[in-house]
Amino acid sequence: MSIPSRALAVLLLSALGACQPPPPRQLLDREGLQLQLRSLASAAAEAGLMTQQLADRRLSGGFAWVEQQGLGEDAARAAAELARPAGVELRPAQREAMQLAASLQLELNQVAAARHDGSALGALEARFGALRTQAQRLERAL
Amino acid sequence: MNGLLELTLGIMTALGGFVDISELVFCLAAGARFGYQLLWVVLVGTIGIAVYGEMSGRIAAVLGKPVFTVVRERLGWNVAAMVLLAATLVNVLTCAAEVGGLAIILQVLGASRYQWMLLAAAGFLLVSVYLLPFRWIERVFGLLGLPLLVYVVAAVAMDPDWGAAARGLLPSAPLPDTPGWALYLYFGVGLLSSILMPYEIYFYSSGGIEEGWTVKDLLVNKLTAGVGFLLGGVLAMALIVVGALAFKPLGIVPEHLTSTLLGAAGPLARAGFAVALVGIFFAVGGAAVETALAAAYNVTQFFELPWGKRKKPAEVPLFTACWMAAIVLGFAIAASGVNPVQIVEYSVFFAVLVLPLTYWPVLRLADDRQAMGKHANAGIIRALGWAYLVLICVVAAAAVPLMVLTHNGQG
Numbered sequence: 001m002s003i004p005s006r007a008l009a010v011l012l013l014s015a016l017g018a019c020q021p022p023p024p025r026q027l028l029d030r031e032g033l034q035l036q037l038r039s040l041a042s043a044a045a046e047a048g049l050m051t052q053q054l055a056d057r058r059l060s061g062g063f064a065w066v067e068q069q070g071l072g073e074d075a076a077r078a079a080a081e082l083a084r085p086a087g088v089e090l091r092p093a094q095r096e097a098m099q100l101a102a103s104l105q106l107e108l109n110q111v112a113a114a115r116h117d118g119s120a121l122g123a124l125e126a127r128f129g130a131l132r133t134q135a136q137r138l139e140r141a142l
Numbered sequence: 143m144n145g146l147l148e149l150t151l152g153i154m155t156a157l158g159g160f161v162d163i164s165e166l167v168f169c170l171a172a173g174a175r176f177g178y179q180l181l182w183v184v185l186v187g188t189i190g191i192a193v194y195g196e197m198s199g200r201i202a203a204v205l206g207k208p209v210f211t212v213v214r215e216r217l218g219w220n221v222a223a224m225v226l227l228a229a230t231l232v233n234v235l236t237c238a239a240e241v242g243g244l245a246i247i248l249q250v251l252g253a254s255r256y257q258w259m260l261l262a263a264a265g266f267l268l269v270s271v272y273l274l275p276f277r278w279i280e281r282v283f284g285l286l287g288l289p290l291l292v293y294v295v296a297a298v299a300m301d302p303d304w305g306a307a308a309r310g311l312l313p314s315a316p317l318p319d320t321p322g323w324a325l326y327l328y329f330g331v332g333l334l335s336s337i338l339m340p341y342e343i344y345f346y347s348s349g350g351i352e353e354g355w356t357v358k359d360l361l362v363n364k365l366t367a368g369v370g371f372l373l374g375g376v377l378a379m380a381l382i383v384v385g386a387l388a389f390k391p392l393g394i395v396p397e398h399l400t401s402t403l404l405g406a407a408g409p410l411a412r413a414g415f416a417v418a419l420v421g422i423f424f425a426v427g428g429a430a431v432e433t434a435l436a437a438a439y440n441v442t443q444f445f446e447l448p449w450g451k452r453k454k455p456a457e458v459p460l461f462t463a464c465w466m467a468a469i470v471l472g473f474a475i476a477a478s479g480v481n482p483v484q485i486v487e488y489s490v491f492f493a494v495l496v497l498p499l500t501y502w503p504v505l506r507l508a509d510d511r512q513a514m515g516k517h518a519n520a521g522i523i524r525a526l527g528w529a530y531l532v533l534i535c536v537v538a539a540a541a542v543p544l545m546v547l548t549h550n551g552q553g
Contacts, residue, residue: 045394059412
């Protein structure tokens with residue numbers, strides 16, 4: 001095998017290695033917690049935008065089902081990351097973040113079913129706004 | 143109308159390269175994170191792909207040689223085999239992502255089960271590529287992807303700060319309200335490498351030969367590359383602007399194909415949503431076709447076997463088997479449940495590693511006066527070609543460290 005071929009092979013394997021998720025024994029640190037809170041804030045904000053546009057009849061029902069599923073998966077992924085072992089000082093924030101993730105998933109599951117109900121969509125939009133604010137506050141406090 | 147039809151190779155190549163599933167989301171995310179600050183990267187990338195696209199089309203027209211033949215002749219069998227392996231991996235992964243993207247769009251249209259829609263998407267692609275002659279593949283996926291121009295309309299309708307957008311066309315340090323240098327560079331490298339994805343020039347040069355280009359078509363090649371890739375660049379910039387205006391103020395970092403529809407529906411209501419849906423379907427479908435055919439072109443050109451949609455399937459059995467296998471493998475990968483957007487984000491960074499080994503042979507041959515005669519590179523094209531090759535090498539070196547530093551773009 002020539003040197004350029006070997007170099008390319010090493011680079012490709014390094015890139016593959018860089019794609020791996022963190023091992024399960026890796027502790028959740030402050031940076032990791034902040035990352036997941038930002039992700040939850042983003043998902044909550046996007047959910048709020050979706051409910052607003054649904055209420056304005058800008059989107060289809062099919063879209064609502066697909067988008068709520070996608071955002072729900074984001075919240076579930078964040079919850080799985082948050083469930084890693086954390087230091088004592090981070091546990092209160094970790095607990096609150098996990099409750100936030102669970103609440104977000106619950107509210108997301110209501111969106112598509114409520115797409116014809118203006119007042120229900122309004123209430124969901126307000127709820128998503130509150131979850132987003134909570135996630136941002138928690139992130140800033142860390 | 144005839145003029146537009148002549149340009150469909152460039153339009154389809156550009157749409158499939160610039161606004162495939164990952165680029166759609168990546169551009170919106172770039173705008174959502176950094177406002178207008180990464181517009182200059184799209185400008186730089188657009189010029190680069192137009193330069194190398196034109197070069198590869200010129201080589202195809204003058205010498206009748208597609209890119210992968212040039213790669214094999216210039217790099218030797220061993221290195222070219224490694225490039226083939228890496229390029230095929232990128233092509234198949236990207237095809238998988240696009241098949242997943244088509245399935246998502248079909249779900250939005252009202253179907254419920256993702257797995258069935260994956261099957262429908264793969265079936266649609268297999269039938270389209272099998273039945274349609276090359277010229278009609280270009281026309282269907284190229285022209286029907288043009289509704290994506292709705293994002294240009296959306297960007298204008300949202301009344302951007304044109305002064306700030308113009309400043310975004312010049313490189314600048316990330317602003318204080320943005321995530322910082324590491325992510326800025328990650329997005330810059332990601333945007334550049336996705337615009338310069340090698341499958342675009344594999345497809346474009348082979349497409350030129352499929353079209354029967356000769357020396358008489360050099361002007362058509364220039365126009366096709368210029369207009370097509372410019373269109374792609376404008377669309378990518380429009381997506382960044384929409385991301386900056388629709389998502390950044392709300393702190394949304396889009397990660398889903400469906401997020402792009404929110405960007406069109408906001409300013410343009412249900413009509414914008416519907417038009418964007420059509421455009422996305424055919425642009426993503428076009429990318430799937432482009433990557434599947436690119437995989438088949440590469441394998442058959444490397445082994446010097448007959449290839450081409452212009453021939454009957456029975457005359458080019460390995461070529462036919464290869465593009466079908468790319469779509470079927472793409473379906474299988476997508477059916478495993480991996481997020482389509484993430485598949486192709488990883489493949490973009492893998493592609494960066496093989497970019498220098500794809501563009502270097504093209505540049506060397508296009509520069510070669512003995513081979514190309516009066517059609518060899520001259521003046522500004524030669525200078526740009528070398529400048530971009532250096533840039534591509536720098537980007538290739540930075541890609542993996544940036545992936546690690548930024549946790550694959552998460553921050």
